[in-house]
Amino acid sequence: MVFNQGLKLKLKEELKNTSEILITANDVDGHDYHKVVKYFYKISNHHDLYKTGNSFYNDYRKGLKSFAISSTGDKEAQQRVILGLASYFNHEENLTIAIISDSLEKNCFKELYEQSEFFEAQIEGCGKKLILSRYENIFDFYNLSNILKFAGRDKVTLEYEKIISAVIDNYDVLFWDTSSLDAMRSATNVYQALISRFDSLSIVVNASESRACEVDKIRTFFLDYGINLKGLIMDNRKR
Amino acid sequence: MSRVRKFNSLLNDVTILNFPLIGKLLRRYYLISMTIPVMVIGVSFYFYSVQNVLYETNVGFSDASTKNLSPTNTIADLVGENQIIIAEEDVLAMRNDWVFNQKLAKKIHQLPDLYSLDFNSVNTRNKISTNILLEKCQHEEECTVKTLLGILPGLYNIVAEATPGRYRLVVVTLEEKTSKIILREVAKLIEEDRVYYLKNIVDKKIEATEKLIKQQNVDINAENMMNLSNRQVNLKNQIEEVKNGMRNLSQSIATNKLQFNTLELELAQFNKSRSIGAADSKRINYEKYVKLNQEVLDLRTNISLLVQNTAMSEYEKKVVVELEARLQTKLVELEKLGDVSRSVSGIDKFNETQDSKSNYTQKDYNVLKEKIKKEQAEYDKTKEELDKLQIEYAEVSRQLDDMKPNSGYLDLLEKKLISLKLLSSTITTDLVVDNIGNNVKIHKNASLSRYLVFAITSSVFFIFLLTVIRYLFDQKIYNEDDVKVFFEDLEVIGNTPEFEK
Numbered sequence: 001m002v003f004n005q006g007l008k009l010k011l012k013e014e015l016k017n018t019s020e021i022l023i024t025a026n027d028v029d030g031h032d033y034h035k036v037v038k039y040f041y042k043i044s045n046h047h048d049l050y051k052t053g054n055s056f057y058n059d060y061r062k063g064l065k066s067f068a069i070s071s072t073g074d075k076e077a078q079q080r081v082i083l084g085l086a087s088y089f090n091h092e093e094n095l096t097i098a099i100i101s102d103s104l105e106k107n108c109f110k111e112l113y114e115q116s117e118f119f120e121a122q123i124e125g126c127g128k129k130l131i132l133s134r135y136e137n138i139f140d141f142y143n144l145s146n147i148l149k150f151a152g153r154d155k156v157t158l159e160y161e162k163i164i165s166a167v168i169d170n171y172d173v174l175f176w177d178t179s180s181l182d183a184m185r186s187a188t189n190v191y192q193a194l195i196s197r198f199d200s201l202s203i204v205v206n207a208s209e210s211r212a213c214e215v216d217k218i219r220t221f222f223l224d225y226g227i228n229l230k231g232l233i234m235d236n237r238k239r
Numbered sequence: 240m241s242r243v244r245k246f247n248s249l250l251n252d253v254t255i256l257n258f259p260l261i262g263k264l265l266r267r268y269y270l271i272s273m274t275i276p277v278m279v280i281g282v283s284f285y286f287y288s289v290q291n292v293l294y295e296t297n298v299g300f301s302d303a304s305t306k307n308l309s310p311t312n313t314i315a316d317l318v319g320e321n322q323i324i325i326a327e328e329d330v331l332a333m334r335n336d337w338v339f340n341q342k343l344a345k346k347i348h349q350l351p352d353l354y355s356l357d358f359n360s361v362n363t364r365n366k367i368s369t370n371i372l373l374e375k376c377q378h379e380e381e382c383t384v385k386t387l388l389g390i391l392p393g394l395y396n397i398v399a400e401a402t403p404g405r406y407r408l409v410v411v412t413l414e415e416k417t418s419k420i421i422l423r424e425v426a427k428l429i430e431e432d433r434v435y436y437l438k439n440i441v442d443k444k445i446e447a448t449e450k451l452i453k454q455q456n457v458d459i460n461a462e463n464m465m466n467l468s469n470r471q472v473n474l475k476n477q478i479e480e481v482k483n484g485m486r487n488l489s490q491s492i493a494t495n496k497l498q499f500n501t502l503e504l505e506l507a508q509f510n511k512s513r514s515i516g517a518a519d520s521k522r523i524n525y526e527k528y529v530k531l532n533q534e535v536l537d538l539r540t541n542i543s544l545l546v547q548n549t550a551m552s553e554y555e556k557k558v559v560v561e562l563e564a565r566l567q568t569k570l571v572e573l574e575k576l577g578d579v580s581r582s583v584s585g586i587d588k589f590n591e592t593q594d595s596k597s598n599y600t601q602k603d604y605n606v607l608k609e610k611i612k613k614e615q616a617e618y619d620k621t622k623e624e625l626d627k628l629q630i631e632y633a634e635v636s637r638q639l640d641d642m643k644p645n646s647g648y649l650d651l652l653e654k655k656l657i658s659l660k661l662l663s664s665t666i667t668t669d670l671v672v673d674n675i676g677n678n679v680k681i682h683k684n685a686s687l688s689r690y691l692v693f694a695i696t697s698s699v700f701f702i703f704l705l706t707v708i709r710y711l712f713d714q715k716i717y718n719e720d721d722v723k724v725f726f727e728d729l730e731v732i733g734n735t736p737e738f739e740k
Binding site: 042043044045048049051052055056077080081083084108202204205207208209210211212213215229230231232233234235236237 | 718722731732
């Protein structure tokens with residue numbers, strides 16, 4: 001892991017500048033305007049992605065930006081959905097996109113995460129630096145555990161709040177790869193600050209495996225924090 | 240709520256069941272669709288294999304009365320009795336008739352090879368020998384019959400065939416010899432029992448008729464009737480005798496009267512001839528006069544004789560009329576001759592001759608007159624007696640006429656009794672059993688194909704039932720349709736993206 005020093009949040013300007021540089025570079029190379037992730041073209045069911053992505057993109061255009069993706073236990077499917085949506089958003093528009101997950105080193109995030117460039121970001125008003133990894137100047141990956149470090153053991157610290165706010169404010173779109181329900185329940189105070197920042201929640205349902213009661217549990221849990229369930233995303237892959 | 244929605248999703252307005260969904264469910268719960276048939280077929284095969292081997296034998300029998308072939312009914316027709324017809328229900332009910340089965344049990348009990356027979360039920364799982372079965376009875380007849388009575392009805396059946404009046408006795412046991420013996424005994428008993436039944440009916444009729452005859456005899460006082468009847472016959476004979484006597488008297492009186500008239504005329508002639516001086520010229524007229532007189536006398540006698548008979552026939556009446564006409568003619572001729580007696584010559588000599596005769600005639604005349612008087616008195620007395628007898632005869636006849644309806648009824652009853660006794664002595668069975676063959680069909684209670692049909696049917700039913708139950712209680716989400724069923728307010732945004740490797 002190689003750290004580049006001196007990245008500050010507010011990151012937005014910096015990321016934009018970087019994008020512009022990259023855009024110029026892409027133009028020179030004769031590539032498309034968007035820095036479309038190669039993963040977008042790896043998607044075999046574009047039609048499905050278009051339908052799902054368009055739904056989220058419409059929400060984004062309505063002003064929503066913090067999208068939480070949960071599941072009934074299939075973390076890999078969660079990550080696929082996030083990666084697909086992030087690719088779609090990037091394909092549609094030149095946006096700063098952050099993906100926050102507690103398992104970046106697993107499943108389909110793993111490859112991208114490993115190929116990412118790591119930065120230490122200085123948050124204003126915070127003594128500690130926040131580590132993030134940037135994949136080809138398109139997506140920024142945040143390890144949720146790095147953010148959670150700023151939270152106190154029993155109660156939420158101001159520093160923690162600031163970091164969450166800084167991360168959310170500095171991106172156009174954020175995709176939250178939510179932790180398991182048990183994990184969130186075990187540290188309600190810590191997660192509460194995060195969950196309350198979600199604009200919408202979608203649940204990935206594994207066909208033939210997920211149970212209605214599990215979906216109901218997740219739905220009820222988030223509903224307690226005022227987060228409405230946007231809808232379900234069907235995962236037909238056999239595990 | 241989701242279960243109600245699920246149940247509703249199984250129904251369809253047009254086809255009642257939502258067949259596409261059911262098809263989907265059958266594929267989804269394929270384990271049920273595969274396991275149930277295997278299990279049901281396995282169970283069916285097990286039950287097929289553990290069935291007892293059955294020995295079935297049967298014989299047909301006919302109700303002869305339905306085809307007018309019953310000898311009993313033919314005789315009943317001949318003697319004017321009603322035919323006795325057996326209803327199909329009665330034949331079929333024989334199997335459940337306690338008395339019939341008791342007779343059968345007694346017959347079976349009397350068989351020498353009773354203990355070698357197999358009385359186990361066709362569906363039994365635990366076979367026991369007859370020795371053990373009847374062990375508690377210790378060869379006591381009543382107990383054995385009672386035990387067999389509970390078993391035998393389950394070993395045979397009587398079924399109606401398609402042809403009216405045709406039945407089939409079917410015996411099914413677990414042993415060949417038992418089947419044959421029971422078939423033989425039941426067939427024999429069917430014939431015997433029918434004879435017994437018919438005889439019983441006729442005997443009851445005989446008994447009832449005899450009772451009626453006895454009662455009727457009391458009602459009409461047979462002794463009195465007999466006396467009256469005898470009296471009537473006696474009176475009839477007496478009347479006949481009296482009538483004969485009267486007829487004889489009447490004839491005697493008529494004959495005597497004829498003689499009396501003759502004598503009277505003779506006497507009158509004698510008296511006249513005495514006074515007539517006969518002239519030769521008038522002799523012929525006188526002779527004619529005498530001849531006419533004699534003819535008139537004869538005619539009167541004949542008429543008198545005929546009129547004497549009170550019961551004249553038409554012919555006799557005609558003869559009387561004719562005779563009276565002749566008499567009138569003769570009397571007119573006599574009138575025309577006038578008084579010729581005085582013109583007769585030689586009358587003196589004639590008178591002398593006649594005088595001697597006249598004395599005898601007068602004597603006979605007197606005797607005959609007395610005799611006629613006596614006979615007439617006797618005749619009148621007899622007539623009175625005849626009248627009395629006739630009155631008594633009429634009274635006896637009236638009394639017998641009053642008794643006539645009862646006696647007619649009694650006659651009919653007696654005739655009926657004779658008919659019934661004749662019928663009773665000629666009764667034969669109208670349930671005629673065919674020749675008992677030697678064929679024994681060996682099979683199991685239900686065939687393999689029957690079990691297979693049952694297995695397939697029940698498999699389909701259980702697959703459907705369990706699939707529906709599984710679906711109703713299944714909490715898993717399989718597709719978008721399930722999402723709609725579980726969460727009415729949620730939508731499926733799309734499918735997860737798939738990345739090529």
